[in-house]
Amino acid sequence: PAEVGPVSFQSPNGVVDILVEDEAEATSVAQKYLSYFQGAVKDWSAPDQRLLRRAIPENRLRVYDIRNVIDLLADEGSVLELRRDFGVGMITAFIRIEGKPFGLIANNPKHLGGAIDAPAGDKAARFMQLCDAFDIPIVSLCDTPGFMVGPEAEKTAIVRHVARMFVTGASLTVPLFGIVLRKGYGLGAQSMIGGGFHASFFTVAWPTGEFGGMGLEGYVRLGFRKEMEAIEDPVERENYYKAKVAELYANGKAVSIASVLEIDEVIDPADTRHWIMAGLRSVPKAEPRTTRKRPCIDAW
Numbered sequence: 001p002a003e004v005g006p007v008s009f010q011s012p013n014g015v016v017d018i019l020v021e022d023e024a025e026a027t028s029v030a031q032k033y034l035s036y037f038q039g040a041v042k043d044w045s046a047p048d049q050r051l052l053r054r055a056i057p058e059n060r061l062r063v064y065d066i067r068n069v070i071d072l073l074a075d076e077g078s079v080l081e082l083r084r085d086f087g088v089g090m091i092t093a094f095i096r097i098e099g100k101p102f103g104l105i106a107n108n109p110k111h112l113g114g115a116i117d118a119p120a121g122d123k124a125a126r127f128m129q130l131c132d133a134f135d136i137p138i139v140s141l142c143d144t145p146g147f148m149v150g151p152e153a154e155k156t157a158i159v160r161h162v163a164r165m166f167v168t169g170a171s172l173t174v175p176l177f178g179i180v181l182r183k184g185y186g187l188g189a190q191s192m193i194g195g196g197f198h199a200s201f202f203t204v205a206w207p208t209g210e211f212g213g214m215g216l217e218g219y220v221r222l223g224f225r226k227e228m229e230a231i232e233d234p235v236e237r238e239n240y241y242k243a244k245v246a247e248l249y250a251n252g253k254a255v256s257i258a259s260v261l262e263i264d265e266v267i268d269p270a271d272t273r274h275w276i277m278a279g280l281r282s283v284p285k286a287e288p289r290t291t292r293k294r295p296c297i298d299a300w
């Protein structure tokens with residue numbers, strides 16, 4: 001048994017949802033897992049939401065821990081992360097806000113800068129299926145430079161895997177609330193918000209949000225390669241590069257994007273919970289279902 005199926009590889013490969021120490025913890029975690037499918041709870045408390053204003057570093061090149069953001073956003077003690085060791089570039093978790101259950105997907109900027117690789121695409125798509133099948137609304141925290149690209153990524157059939165996020169997103173009947181924390185680039189960002197910034201129930205951004213067709217640094221190095229190669233002085237070339245990045249950032253920052261109605265609003269991070277709950281209250285109540293919504297959920 002130790003050779004055939006140890007958790008040392010069954011957890012990283014996505015077979016195990018939650019790794020626990022013993023049977024007692026397994027029972028406790030199973031009860032908590034099932035509770036999200038049984039409705040709201042009356043007793044809840046929230047962390048100090050003002051701390052969210054300092055959760056994202058002002059320096060746009062500095063990394064941060066997305067799990068800290070999730071813990072601050074959700075009711076205290078309500079976060080249950082699934083498949084933590086698999087597809088580590090994507091966080092999938094059940095949370096509660098004001099006692100109400102939500103599914104949450106979030107990019108992990110500590111892995112590949114938040115880029116979505118093949119395992120992360122599969123992980124997010126399957127989790128969205130799970131939420132949709134049981135009428136659990138979804139919160140998406142977006143901070144991604146897009147899908148992974150390049151020869152090594154293509155060897156993983158990334159096109160086939162990440163496309164599942166668009167197919168699943170297009171079939172959702174539960175509301176998806178999109179919140180762009182920092183990077184909202186390319187098709188990867190679109191897939192995080194149900195297929196496009198207008199596909200979600202709402203899409204808002206924190207003031208640290210930035211948007212574009214691809215990462216700004218890469219865009220400048222690729223799109224202005226000839227202009228940069230023509231500059232012989234390395235200092236002058238670097239100054240040209242920095243000026244172009246700053247120009248693109250000014251055009252793509254959240255306030256600029258919101259002014260042309262690409263997203264709904266730029267919000268105070270401390271108001272994020274209020275936006276989510278206002279959105280949930282705005283969703284028309286569906287008629288009770290008597291049949292399954294989906295014929296199945298992916299087994300893996």
